[in-house]
Structure formats: C-alpha cells, structure tokens
Amino acid sequence: MAxxxxxxxxxxxxxxxxxxxxxxxxxxxxxxxxREWSGTGRWMARATPKAPAEVHGGQAV
Structure with missing residues (x-):
C-alpha cells in the first residue's frame, strides 16, 4: 500500500x-x-485508496 x-x-x-x-x-x-495511541491519549486511524486484503484486530493485513 503506497x-x-x-x-x-x-x-x-x-x-x-x-x-x-x-x-x-x-x-x-x-x-x-x-485506536488509542499508547501513552499519548490521542486516537489514530488510517485509510488507503485500495481495499486491504483482510482486517484483523482493526488493522489491515
């Protein structure tokens, strides 16, 4: 994923x-x-132009 x-x-x-x-x-x-980013109290999410093969635990693999 570029x-x-x-x-x-x-x-x-x-x-x-x-x-x-x-x-x-x-x-x-x-x-x-x-998901909450460890130790920062901030939340992060990501998106990509192409569909991931699979999602496990909230993360594309």
Missing part, C-alpha cells in the same frame, strides 16, 4: 467521524480502525 491517509484526534468519536468523512469524500477504505 499511500496512507492518517487521522489523529483527541477522541475516538472524532477520529471515527473524520475517518468516515475521508473514506466517503475521497473513495478511500479504512486500513486501521480508530
């Missing part, structure tokens, strides 16, 4: 909303569902 778009936010809800907006507006697919 291009990855990342969302970072202060809450899971905000991260989820922005991930959904990126996917809808730009035709992306989730590659990493929202």
């Amino acid at each position: 291009t990855v778009f990342t969302v970072q936010s202060d809450s899971e809800a905000e991260c989820r909303v922005e991930l959904e907006r990126l996917c809808r507006d730009y035709g992306l697919v989730p590659a990493l569902l929202p």
Whole structure:
C-alpha cells in the first residue's frame, strides 16, 4: 500500500467521524480502525485508496 491517509484526534468519536468523512469524500477504505495511541491519549486511524486484503484486530493485513 503506497499511500496512507492518517487521522489523529483527541477522541475516538472524532477520529471515527473524520475517518468516515475521508473514506466517503475521497473513495478511500479504512486500513486501521480508530485506536488509542499508547501513552499519548490521542486516537489514530488510517485509510488507503485500495481495499486491504483482510482486517484483523482493526488493522489491515
């Protein structure tokens, strides 16, 4: 996967909303569902232009 778009936010809800907006507006697919980034209190999600082969534990493989 050559291009990855990342969302970072202060809450899971905000991260989820922005991930959904990126996917809808730009035709992306989730590659990493929202998860709290260790030790930072920030939430992160990722999307990519092409569908991942599989998703396990919220992460594309």
